[in-house]
Structures are given as structure tokens and as C-alpha cells.
Amino acid sequence: MLQVTNVSKTFNTPSGPVHALKDVSLTVQTGEFVSIIGKSGSGKSTLLSILGALDTPSEGTITVDETSIEKLSGHAQTKYRGHKIGFVFQQYNLIPNLTAIENVMLALEFGGYPAASREDRAAKLLESVGLDEEQQKRRPTRLSGGQQQRVSIARALANDPAYILADEPTGNLDSATGKKVFDLLHDLSRNQNTTVIVVTHDLEIAGKTDRTFTLIDGKITT
Amino acid sequence: MNVLTRGVKNALRSPLRSGAIVLMFAISIALILSMLVARSSVQSKINEVKATAGTNITIRPAGVMGGMGGGDPLTAAQLATIKSTANISSTTLTLTDQLGTDDTELESSQELGAFGQRQMRFETSETTTEGTGAIPAEGATERPAPTPRITVTGTNDANSVSTDGSDLNITSGATIDASSNGLVALVGSTLATKNNLVIGDTFTAYGSTVTVSGIYTTDNAFQDSGIIIPLTTLQTLTEQADVVNSVIATVNSSDNVATAVTSLKTSLGDDADITSDSESAAASVESLESISSLALAGVIGASIAGAAIVLLAMVMVVRERRREIGVMKAVGGTDAKVVGQFTIEGLTLTLIGTVIGIGLGVLVSGPMTTSLVSSQDSSTTTATATQTGPGSRPAGGPGGFSGGIEQINTNLTQVTASLTPQVFATALGLTFLIAIIGSAVPAWLTARVRPAEVLRTE
Numbered sequence: 232m233l234q235v236t237n238v239s240k241t242f243n244t245p246s247g248p249v250h251a252l253k254d255v256s257l258t259v260q261t262g263e264f265v266s267i268i269g270k271s272g273s274g275k276s277t278l279l280s281i282l283g284a285l286d287t288p289s290e291g292t293i294t295v296d297e298t299s300i301e302k303l304s305g306h307a308q309t310k311y312r313g314h315k316i317g318f319v320f321q322q323y324n325l326i327p328n329l330t331a332i333e334n335v336m337l338a339l340e341f342g343g344y345p346a347a348s349r350e351d352r353a354a355k356l357l358e359s360v361g362l363d364e365e366q367q368k369r370r371p372t373r374l375s376g377g378q379q380q381r382v383s384i385a386r387a388l389a390n391d392p393a394y395i396l397a398d399e400p401t402g403n404l405d406s407a408t409g410k411k412v413f414d415l416l417h418d419l420s421r422n423q424n425t426t427v428i429v430v431t432h433d434l435e436i437a438g439k440t441d442r443t444f445t446l447i448d449g450k451i452t453t
Numbered sequence: 454m455n456v457l458t459r460g461v462k463n464a465l466r467s468p469l470r471s472g473a474i475v476l477m478f479a480i481s482i483a484l485i486l487s488m489l490v491a492r493s494s495v496q497s498k499i500n501e502v503k504a505t506a507g508t509n510i511t512i513r514p515a516g517v518m519g520g521m522g523g524g525d526p527l528t529a530a531q532l533a534t535i536k537s538t539a540n541i542s543s544t545t546l547t548l549t550d551q552l553g554t555d556d557t558e559l560e561s562s563q564e565l566g567a568f569g570q571r572q573m574r575f576e577t578s579e580t581t582t583e584g585t586g587a588i589p590a591e592g593a594t595e596r597p598a599p600t601p602r603i604t605v606t607g608t609n610d611a612n613s614v615s616t617d618g619s620d621l622n623i624t625s626g627a628t629i630d631a632s633s634n635g636l637v638a639l640v641g642s643t644l645a646t647k648n649n650l651v652i653g654d655t656f657t658a659y660g661s662t663v664t665v666s667g668i669y670t671t672d673n674a675f676q677d678s679g680i681i682i683p684l685t686t687l688q689t690l691t692e693q694a695d696v697v698n699s700v701i702a703t704v705n706s707s708d709n710v711a712t713a714v715t716s717l718k719t720s721l722g723d724d725a726d727i728t729s730d731s732e733s734a735a736a737s738v739e740s741l742e743s744i745s746s747l748a749l750a751g752v753i754g755a756s757i758a759g760a761a762i763v764l765l766a767m768v769m770v771v772r773e774r775r776r777e778i779g780v781m782k783a784v785g786g787t788d789a790k791v792v793g794q795f796t797i798e799g800l801t802l803t804l805i806g807t808v809i810g811i812g813l814g815v816l817v818s819g820p821m822t823t824s825l826v827s828s829q830d831s832s833t834t835t836a837t838a839t840q841t842g843p844g845s846r847p848a849g850g851p852g853g854f855s856g857g858i859e860q861i862n863t864n865l866t867q868v869t870a871s872l873t874p875q876v877f878a879t880a881l882g883l884t885f886l887i888a889i890i891g892s893a894v895p896a897w898l899t900a901r902v903r904p905a906e907v908l909r910t911e
Binding site: 280285305310312313318320324326328329341346386 | 905
């Protein structure tokens with residue numbers, strides 16, 4: 232279970248403090264597929280970053296499976312990200328110098344997966360998201376947007392995370408490809424009991440999730 | 454794929470940029486190695502010259518110019534002062550004189566030469582015309598050319614006449630007992646030939662009969678036309694009891710030469726010209742010292758340039774790939790693994806640059822050292838000329854250790870560049886240091902990258 236309690240986040244900028252999140256509280260049960268919607272600048276991505284321990288809250292607590300992640304050391308947060316969280320980004324964020332399979336193997340290496348079986352594991356994950364052997368050996372620049380996002384999802388799944396945090400996963404994809412990616416995430420939640428939290432501004436996608444949280448000016452309204 | 458292979462692979466991901474970085478770094482390394490080799494070789498030469506210089510001090514009456522005279526001889530009191538000076542272990546005394554036609558029946562083996570010709574004068578009742586080649590005026594009378602004299606050296610050590618400081622080369626007969634007062638002589642080879650002198654022959658000098666004990670030869674034509682006799686004998690024959698016109702004082706240790714020179718200059722004052730071979734050697738190697746300093750500056754400059762190249766290249770790489778660093782950290786990459794990868798990238802470029810740079814350095818270090826030394830050749834020659842000028846005996850005068858100094862000056866530019874294991878180790882150490890400095894700052898920058906900031910802002 233993931234529990235957010237009274238979380239606020241303030242950024243100090245040259246033009247003064249910006250309150251990205253204001254007293255946000257929410258709870259997500261294990262295996263749930265939830266969405267967070269809101270306009271640009273409403274604090275969606277900031278909340279996702281805090282949930283994934285990429286950033287720390289200015290106030291409040293985030294408890295994940297009975298562990299307060301904001302109190303973890305930098306190294307422990309890195310381990311948390313490597314083992315418990317899988318990120319899917321709007322811009323895919325694949326390492327350009329590595330092939331598709333190497334990108335997935337990188338996450339396996341960071342997660343402490345045995346070196347001997349990394350390649351097999353990565354190949355199976357990529358197959359499961361629909362990339363064939365030839366496509367697995369391509370660098371990101373030689374893959375379509377949809378294929379890159381599939382690689383990103385395979386990388387997110389590499390270490391069997393309990394939580395998938397997806398930031399606008401279909402934002403750069405056409406509607407057909409976006410639907411396939413969404414279905415992939417949906418299957419994860421349904422079949423593998425993985426908790427999926429999707430940040431989106433697409434109300435159609437949000438409507439298909441179990442629950443939807445709406446952020447307006449850094450506050451949860453529903 | 455692990456941190457190591459990923460680091461190496463990433464270092465070569467952009468061949469053009471990596472090639473440029475490696476090339477610049479290699480040039481720095483080559484320059485470092487070349488300058489180290491030059492410095493080491495020149496320093497060896499300096500040490501060799503200083504070691505060769507020995508511990509001798511020459512004391513002459515102020516203003517004396519070898520056999521040309523000038524100045525008052527050193528007196529018995531001055532000799533006593535010299536001998537009693539601290540750290541002086543022995544002294545070689547020399548008195549020189551010229552045998553004229555009134556003093557001996559021997560004929561000089563020295564040719565008058567162009568210099569002698571200049572002594573000729575063509576005189577008229579009204580004007581005097583000087584110089585060789587001048588057309589004598591009508592009615593002018595030719596003055597007789599001067600007869601070359603024979604240099605006689607009285608010494609308490611016959612070997613001191615040797616031009617290169619080694620034992621005198623006796624070609625026949627035996628050397629003389631220079632500490633005696635016997636009427637015996639060593640005759641120079643050309644003088645002996647000119648006068649058909651052989652061992653056991655006698656000749657007249659200053660009204661006394663002197664027996665030829667041996668015939669010597671040197672590499673100096675002037676020396677080979679002279680006569681060497683015991684010091685006391687010459688002092689007696691020329692009625693110059695207890696005086697000399699040259700003293701070579703040997704100091705007990707090279708560390709004490711400067712002190713002894715200072716003491717002698719204080720005690721003898723302006724009455725004597727005092728020079729030491731270590732001073733002469735030090736003056737001779739001044740140009741090499743400047744090359745050594747230049748090489749050291751080169752090493753420091755090239756090291757800074759090398760470090761700057763690696764540093765700036767890696768800073769550029771890190772700044773360019775902040776997003777990649779952020780993503781790696783977001784997907785579970787620890788600081789150690791991410792920093793390790795970027796450090797290996799830097800070290801890979803450094804290693805390739807080092808291998809190429811050392812190869813290049815080995816090739817250019819010899820010519821560069823030669824070029825550096827040659828560029829100082831003219832100033833060295835000037836220094837050499839100065840050493841044989843005032844305060845030293847003229848060319849052709851009695852030898853002594855100044856011949857050794859001349860030998861040193863001749864070989865001063867013959868510096869052999871050699872890459873010793875010590876120089877190689879120093880170059881590698883500097884390269885390692887550069888790599889560490891060049892990678893440390895980028896590593897620090899990498900560790901500071903916060904994934905959220907990167908993913909939010911880019």
C-alpha cells in the first residue's frame with residue numbers, strides 16, 4: 232500500500248517560492264490502477280517524482296509498504312527505486328548509446344540481477360511487450376516512438392517492481408499506439424498485481440483506470 | 454555489459470570528438486615526456502661536468518698573462534698564506550721564464566707566424582709604415598724580425614704542464630724529480646727535433662749546463678716547444694728565489710672549494726687573480742641550467758594543459774549527458790556505479806592518449822633535447838671564450854687544469870637524450886595525476902546530478 236500524508240513541495244526560484252504541492256494526501260492499494268490528472272503545472276509530475284523518491288517533499292510523509300521513503304538516505308532511496316519502482320516517462324528516456332536490450336539489462340544490473348541471466352531476462356521482457364529479436368538489437372534512434380515506449384515499459388518491469396509510475400506514457404504516441412501502451416499497463420495491473428499510477432491529461436485514459444485523482448494548483452480536489 | 458565495458462564503449466561513442474581529445478592529450482603527454490627526458494639528460498650532463506671539475510683553485514699574480522708576463526710574482530709570504538689556508542691539501546707551484554738567444558744556444562721551434570710578422574717595421578727618415586703586406590716606401594730599411602723565445606717552466610710537479618690534467622706524456626727518457634734542484638730538463642718534442650736533442654744531451658741555459666732527462670709531447674704545439682725543469686732550479690738560475698707566477702691549490706673536498714676561494718680572496722686581496730675549476734664549470738653549465746629550467750617549465754605547462762584537456766572534455770561530456778545521468782539514477786543506478794562509469798570513460802581516453810603520447814614522446818624527445826641544447830650553443834661558446842679570456846692563461850700558455858675545463862666546454866653541447874626508467878616512471882606518475890585531477894571534478898559533477906531536476910527541466 233502507498234500512502235501520501237499531508238505532502239507539500241515548494242521550489243525556491245529566482246522570482247520567489249513556488250508551491251507545487253499543497254497538503255496532498257491520498258492512498259493507493261496494492262494492485263490498483265490509478266490515474267492522476269490535472270492541467271500543465273498543476274503538480275502531477277512533481278507528485279510522481281516524490282512517490283518515486285526522485286525528489287523529497289518539503290513537508291509530509293510518503294509511506295510505501297510501511298516504509299517512510301522521505302526519511303531514507305540517498306543510497307537507500309536509489310535502492311528503493313531500483314527494486315520497488317518502475318518508471319515510464321513521456322520522453323521514454325532510453326540511453327541513446329545502448330541498444331533496446333542493453334537498456335533493459337542496465338536496469339537489471341542496477342537491480343542486482345545476476346549477470347549470467349540478464350540477457351535472457353531482458354529478451355523475454357522485450358518479447359512480452361512486443362519487440363522481436365531484431366528490434367531488440369536496435370538503438371533507440373532506430374525505433375519508433377511506440378517501440379521506444381515499449382522498451383521503457385520493459386525496463387520498468389525489469390526488477391519486478393511493486394509499483395509502476397508512468398508520467399504521460401502515451402503523451403507522445405498516436406492514439407492507436409497509445410491505446411496499445413495503455414492496455415499493456417492495464418494488463419500489468421490486472422495480471423501481475425502491480426500497482427500502476429499514471430499521470431495523464433487524457434480524460435479518456437483516466438476514465439479507464441480504477442480511480443482518478445485530480446490536481447488543481449497543487450491540491451487534490453477529488 | 455557492466456560499468457567497465459559501458460565506460461569504455463561510451464568513451465568511443467563519438468570517434469571524432471574522442472579522437473580530438475585523445476590527440477590533444479597525447480601531444481601533452483609527448484611534451485611532458487620530451488621535457489622530462491631533456492631535463493634529465495641535461496641534468497646528468499651538468500652533474501657530469503661538475504663532477505669532472507674537481508677541486509682545484511688557480512692563483513696567479515693579478516694581471517699576469519701566462520708567459521707574456523705582467524704583474525708581480527707571488528712571494529714566499531703569499532705562498533705561505535696559500536698553503537696555510539684551511540682545506541687546502543696540496544699546492545703545485547709554477548714559475549715560467551723566456552730563454553732568449555743570450556741565455557741559450559737552443560733554437561726555438563716556434564715559427565714567427567703572422568703575429569710575429571706584424572712586429573716587422575719598415576722605417577724611413579720621415580714616416581713609419583706598419584703591417585704585413587704594406588709596400589715599403591722607397592729608401593725604407595727593414596728592421597730585423599724578433600727571434601722567438603723558448604718558454605721554460607719551473608714546476609714542483611711536471612705533470613701540471615699537461616694540457617688535459619692527465620700525466621705528462623713522456624715519449625722517451627724519464628720524467629724529472631721536480632722537487633729537486635738538479636740541472637735536468639724535460640724537452641718538448643718539437644724543440645728536441647729542431648735542435649736534434651736526445652736523452653743525455655746537454656744544452657746551456659742561463660750560463661749553466663742542463664741535461665736532457667726526457668722528451669715529452671702534448672696536444673699543444675706551444676707546449677711542445679718548451680722546456681720543463683725543477684722549480685727550485687729555475688728560481689736559482691733566474692735569481693727569483695721563492696717566487697712563482699702560478700699556484701694550483703687542491704682542496705680536500707669539492708664541498709670546500711667555494712669556502713677556500715673566499716678565504717684566499719680575502720687573504721690575498723687584489724694582489725692575485727683566483728679562479729676555481731668548479732666556478733669555471735658552473736659558469737660553463739649556466740646555459741644548460743637554463744635549459745633544465747626551461748624543460749621543467751615545459752613539464753609543468755604540459756601537465757596543466759593535459760589536466761585541463763581531460764577536465765574540460767569530461768566536464769563537457771557530463772554537462773551534455775546530464776539527462777542520461779539522471780535516467781541512470783532514476784532506474785536504480787547508485788552514485789558509485791554512475792560516477793564509476795564516467796570515470797572509466799575519462800580514464801579510457803587518458804589511457805589511449807598516454808599510449809600514443811608516450812610513443813610520440815619517445816620519437817621526439819631526442820630531437821627536442823638536441824634542439825634545445827643547440828639553441829644554447831652560441832651562448833655556451835661565448836661562455837667558453839670568456840673562460841679563456843682575462844684571468845685565465847692565454848691559449849698556448851702552460852696547461853694545468855684549464856685544459857680540462859676547455860675539454861668540458863667542448864663537450865658541453867654533446868648531451869645524449871636517454872629515456873631512463875626513472876623518467877618513464879615520472880611521466881606515468883604525472884599522467885596518472887592528470888587523469889585523477891581531470892576525472893575528479895567531472896565525477897563530482899556527476900554525483901551532484903539530481904534525477905528529478907534533470908527529468909523536470911529537460
